[in-house]
Amino acid sequence: MKNGLRGLFQLRFGxxxxxDTLLVLVFLGIEYGRAVTALSFxxxxxxxxxxxxxVLPYFLLSRSEKPMxxxxxxGRASVLTVAVVMGSALGFxxxxxxxxxxxxxxxxxxxVSGYLQFYALFRLRVxx
Numbered sequence: 239m240k241n242g243l244r245g246l247f248q249l250r251f252g253x254x255x256x257x258d259t260l261l262v263l264v265f266l267g268i269e270y271g272r273a274v275t276a277l278s279f280x281x282x283x284x285x286x287x288x289x290x291x292x293v294l295p296y297f298l299l300s301r302s303e304k305p306m307x308x309x310x311x312x313g314r315a316s317v318l319t320v321a322v323v324m325g326s327a328l329g330f331x332x333x334x335x336x337x338x339x340x341x342x343x344x345x346x347x348x349x350v351s352g353y354l355q356f357y358a359l360f361r362l363r364v365x366x
Contacts, residue, residue: 272325272326
């Protein structure tokens with residue numbers, strides 16, 4: 239088995255390509271479904287951000303092999319749809335029980351994803 243948990247995940251799900259940004263997309267979808275109830279400017283900005291997080295990670299530099307674009311986007315779009323539905327279901331929960339947890343988890347996931355992207359970008363490689 240390859241490197242522990244990472245190897246197990248690759249055996250079951252194929253590749254880790256774009257997984258860190260997928261978590262950001264999930265929490266952003268939950269927050270979008272919870273917070274946006276009508277057409278508004280903040281809903282437009284959150285929707286634009288979701289579209290960027292949906293598509294742009296495919297074009298980041300990666301050492302792993304990239305999957306086909308349409309299949310990859312279909313999987314991420316289905317996860318985003320489930321997250322928005324979950325967020326709209328959370329909108330009916332009283333605010334005292336879940337005050338800001340989706341947004342807090344979104345911020346934490348974004349920070350971790352940004353750290354991983356910068357680490358991959360600035361990692362020193364031995365010249366051959």
